[in-house]
Amino acid sequence: MAEIVAGAAMSHVPAIGVAIDQGNTGDAYWRPLFAGFERSRQWIREVDPDVVIVVYNDHATAFSLELIPTFALGCAAEYQPADEGWGRRPVPMVKGQPELAWHMAQSVILDEFDLTIVNKLEVDHGLTVPLSLMFGQPDAWPCPVIPLCVNVVQYPPPTGNRCLNLGRAIGRAVRSFDRDLRVVIFGTGGMSHQLQSKRAGLINSEFDNRFLDLIAHDPRAAAAIPHVEYLREAGSEGIELVMWLVMRGALDENVREVHRHYHVPASNTAVGHIILENETT
Amino acid sequence: MSQDGNQDYHDIPGTYVFDAEHSRKGYHLNMFCMSLRHADNRDAFKADEAAYLDRYPMTGEQRRAVLDRDWDGLLRLGGNIYYTSKLAATDGINFQELAARMTGVSSEEYRAMMLAGGRPIAGNRSKKEWADG
Numbered sequence: 001m002a003e004i005v006a007g008a009a010m011s012h013v014p015a016i017g018v019a020i021d022q023g024n025t026g027d028a029y030w031r032p033l034f035a036g037f038e039r040s041r042q043w044i045r046e047v048d049p050d051v052v053i054v055v056y057n058d059h060a061t062a063f064s065l066e067l068i069p070t071f072a073l074g075c076a077a078e079y080q081p082a083d084e085g086w087g088r089r090p091v092p093m094v095k096g097q098p099e100l101a102w103h104m105a106q107s108v109i110l111d112e113f114d115l116t117i118v119n120k121l122e123v124d125h126g127l128t129v130p131l132s133l134m135f136g137q138p139d140a141w142p143c144p145v146i147p148l149c150v151n152v153v154q155y156p157p158p159t160g161n162r163c164l165n166l167g168r169a170i171g172r173a174v175r176s177f178d179r180d181l182r183v184v185i186f187g188t189g190g191m192s193h194q195l196q197s198k199r200a201g202l203i204n205s206e207f208d209n210r211f212l213d214l215i216a217h218d219p220r221a222a223a224a225i226p227h228v229e230y231l232r233e234a235g236s237e238g239i240e241l242v243m244w245l246v247m248r249g250a251l252d253e254n255v256r257e258v259h260r261h262y263h264v265p266a267s268n269t270a271v272g273h274i275i276l277e278n279e280t281t
Numbered sequence: 282m283s284q285d286g287n288q289d290y291h292d293i294p295g296t297y298v299f300d301a302e303h304s305r306k307g308y309h310l311n312m313f314c315m316s317l318r319h320a321d322n323r324d325a326f327k328a329d330e331a332a333y334l335d336r337y338p339m340t341g342e343q344r345r346a347v348l349d350r351d352w353d354g355l356l357r358l359g360g361n362i363y364y365t366s367k368l369a370a371t372d373g374i375n376f377q378e379l380a381a382r383m384t385g386v387s388s389e390e391y392r393a394m395m396l397a398g399g400r401p402i403a404g405n406r407s408k409k410e411w412a413d414g
Contacts, residue, residue, distance in 0.1 A: 014376065060363040064315045065308055085318050085370035153363055155300040192399075196362040197353055198295030200380035201391065203399025228289045232406055236296050237362075265395040267377045 002100065002177040004170075006047060006258075006277040007247040008040065009187040009215065010133055012056060014125040015267035017089055020132045033271055036261030037133050043258060043275060044134050049184040051097045052145050053170070055246040056126035056188045057152045059084065062118075068154050069116035071166065073108075074123075074147035075101040082122035091128050091137075097144035100177055104146070107173035113166050123147060130188045133273075152189070152240050156227060163242045164223040167249020174250070187247025189240025191262075192233070193269035202235040203270045208262065211241060212274055216257045219248045237269075252278045294411040299361045307359020313337040313347070314364035317371045326371065353383045 016033070019025055025034045061082045063069065079094040105117050127147055135142055148170075151157055158166075167185075174183050191208040194200050211234075214222035223245055230239040255276040263271045290298045297303060304311075313334065316322045326333040334344055346354040347368065355365045369379045381391035394400060404410050 018375075060311075060315055060361070060367070061318065065304060065311055083318060083320065085323075085367035086375075087320075153299065153361060154304055155298050194296065194400075195366075195376055195380060196383065197297055197356050198384055199293070199400065199405055200295075200384050201394055201400040202402065202405060203395075204402040205398070207402070228293075231290050231296070231298060232293050233402060236293075236298060264398055267375075268380050268395065268399075270399065 002174045002179055002181040002183055004174050004183045004185055004250050004278065005049070006275065007185045007187065007251045007255075008134070008273070008275045009190075009244040009247055010130050010273040011190055011266065011269055011271040012126045012129040012188045013266040013269045013271065014084075014129065016271075017125050017129040017132060020137065021090055033263045033266055036263060036273060039259050040134055040261075040273065040275060041136060044184070047182070047184060049143055050181040051100055051183045052143055053148060053183060053185040053250075054127050054130060054145055054188065055148045055150060055186060055243045056130070057240060057243065058149050059124050059126060060153065061124035062122045063149070063151075065154070068151055069149065070151045070158050071113065072116040072118045072121075072149040073101060073105050074118050074121050074149075075105060076119050076121060079121050079123045079127075079145070079147060081128050082124045084124050089125070089128055091132065092140045094123055094127070094131070094141060094147075095144045097146050099179075100174070100181065100183075101146045103177045104170060104173040107176060108166070108169040111169040111172065113169050118149070121147060121149075126188060130186050134186070148246065150243050150246065152242065157239055157242055159227070160223040160225055160242045160245050163245040164219060164249040167246040167251075170246070171250040185247045185250045187244035189243050190234070190238055191241060191270040191272035192235050192238045194235030195237050195268055199235070201268055203264055204233050204235070204238075205262070205264060205270060207233045208270050208272055212260060212262065212272055215244050215248050216255065216274060216276060219245065222248070248276070251276055252280060254279050292407050292409075294405060294408045297356045303359045303361070305359075307343075307361065307364075309337045309339040310343045310347070310355065310358060310360050311364040313339065314360065314367045317367040323371045352379060356383075
């Protein structure tokens with residue numbers, strides 16, 4: 001049977017992708033950020049997952065105001081990295097895992113999570129930057145990817161509690177898939193940041209570090225954080241953190257914290273990263 | 282109370298929450314920005330901005346804000362940052378430079394603020410803490 005062996009959360013700032021693509025990761029500005037991912041790249045080489053599920057949000061790329069799915073699951077065989085307005089990132093095509101993705105869709109819909117099924121999806125920095133952070137710059141990504149898009153652009157996003165429960169349903173779905181696959185799930189976005197208007201540049205490291213503690217050890221408390229608290233305390237774009245709860249819900253109640261990294265700034269954003277393994281694996 | 286229920290976020294200073302009201306107001310403005318995701322549209326827009334904008338039935342005020350690159354005004358008029366950033370990208374402006382322009386400081390000042398730990402949360406939670414709201 002398939003199993004989810006671990007989860008990881010990380011920010012997905014577009015400037016991180018630019019730094020990687022332009023070879024600037026050794027610069028004084030970027031070095032401390034990337035240093036915190038060296039252990040992570042080693043870790044994921046050792047875990048060597050068969051599939052990665054990436055929970056991320058589309059940033060007005062594949063979805064516009066014409067169509068705003070709250071949760072959308074990629075069931076395609078491949079995903080083209082998108083031109084978001086400044087050209088395509090020079091990263092490999094993302095290969096999908098349609099068999100598992102379709103199984104997940106069927107399982108969670110019958111589990112009463114009414115996902116949108118997506119068969120054509122250009123993926124933006126929300127998905128490709130986490131892949132670059134964890135896998136570096138390979139000629140081909142080392143494993144297939146299943147994208148799960150969460151709307152966090154149009155208010156209101158799903159609640160943290162809904163995200164945690166969707167994660168649990170995804171965990172059940174993966175465990176009921178009749179093939180021996182080792183799956184890792186990424187929850188992406190955050191941490192505190194505000195990109196817009198007069199309060200742009202807001203960072204709240206106290207909130208962020210408390211959230212890192214809660215996501216690891218008290219996810220129910222993290223799931224109870226109301227939207228207004230994210231907006232006020234973590235900035236209008238900090239509400240992306242609800243996506244970490246999908247990742248956390250897919251893991252066991254008790255997890256082993258393998259690694260944690262926090263760095264300010266990447267462009268406008270506080271970068272947070274955590275790796276959690278199921279204790280049973 | 283509107284149909285959106287609890288709108289306690291209106292007390293947050295210097296912030297436009299992209300809610301139902303903003304989304305309805307900004308639909309055509311944002312869809313214009315969205316079109317700039319494609320290189321051929323970026324070229325057409327740069328060649329004749331006014332003619333290109335005729336394709337989108339936005340308000341006169343929104344149209345002026347686009348032509349004037351009134352970045353904060355675009356948000357007030359219903360723009361969303363992930364959409365207006367595509368207009369910025371068309372001008373070669375990245376998110377950090379855009380943030381500097383919206384907050385009215387130089388790129389150097391803004392970058393220095395971020396390197397020093399960003400805009401602090403203390404004093405920035407509520408409109409009551411901002412003299413001009």
